[in-house]
Amino acid sequence: MLDTLAHRFSMLEPYITAYGPDAYGTDDAPRPAVLLFHACNGVRPHIHAYARRAAGLGYRAYVVDSFTPRGWDHQAALTLVCSGLALHGYERSGDVLAALWGLAQRPEVDASRLAVAGWSHGGWAIMDLMTERLTRHGEARLQDPTPEPLQGLRGAFLVYPYLGFPARSNTHGWAHRPRTQVILARQDFLTQHSHATHILDHLRSEGVPIDYRVMEATHCFDEDSALHFGPLMAYDAASHKQTEAAFNDFLHTTLG
Structure with a gap:
């Protein structure tokens, strides 16, 4: 059964963590x-550290948990989502x-200046959304998709986004084209580096305002607390620092 936008947001809302320029994110x-x-x-x-960084620069930041509302803990996420058994990027x-739709209605949010940021699977979800016109029942697995929540979307910041099969950017152009900054990892074992650059270069040739930077690192290079698997996913402090700086620049450039 497909959700409405309102129902999907109501499911997510209790598990969205808000950060703001003051200590508690409560100024209005x-x-x-x-x-x-x-x-x-x-x-x-x-992810929370990036959100606190954004708040420290004067922006609001919202960490959207897609798994707890669905009843999945960390182990279930690894088993179901990381394996590809559940919740592909399109879904x-x-x-x-829904998160853009719901949060844009809050009085403390400037709905004309919004950005999204996604890591790996989160980047896949954001990129899949950009390929959808959002005018037909069932798109984004919603009853009532609409492009209206994207009107204030100024930019997308994507860190080692998943671009393998069945990510839609392999076969679909982008219907929505916010300024996009992508951070790639040259030793990414989930998406071959040459394939990622091919897809991004193709989107750029179609007029999508995409820039990308390449880190000499692996997938999940900025997650020092992750469950890593030897050389396939290793923390890299230098690449993490560069990505934090790129995130700062992206927010200033896209949100003002």
Whole structure:
């Protein structure tokens, strides 16, 4: 059964963590906002660290948990989502749309200046959303998709996004084209580096405003608390620091 936008947001809302320029994110001034979407292993400490970084720069930041509302803990996420058995990017793109829709209605959010950020599976979900016109029943696995929540979307920041099969950017152009900054890992074992650059270069040739930077690192290089698997996923402090700096620059450039 497909959700409505309102129902999907009501499911996600209790599990969205808000950060703001003050200590508790409770001031009511309308401010630009960035929504952060985690990887297939769920919300990890480094995602909250990026959100706190955004808040420290004067923006609102919202960490959107896609798994707890579905009853999945960390182990279930690894078993179901990281394996590809459940919640492909196309389905989770409805979470991105619903979160934008719901949070843009809050008086403390400047709905004309929004950004999204996604890591791995979160990046896949964001990129899949960009390929959907959102005018037909069932798109993004929603009853009532609409492109309206994307009107204020200024940019997308994507860190080692998954671009293998069945990510839609392999076969579909982007119907929505916010300014996009991608951080790639040259030793990414989930998406071959040459394939990722091929897809991004193709999107750029079609007029999508995409820039990308390449880190000499592996998948999940910025997650020092992750369950890593030897050389396939290793923390790299230098690449993490560069990505944090790129995130700062992206927010200033896209949100002002």
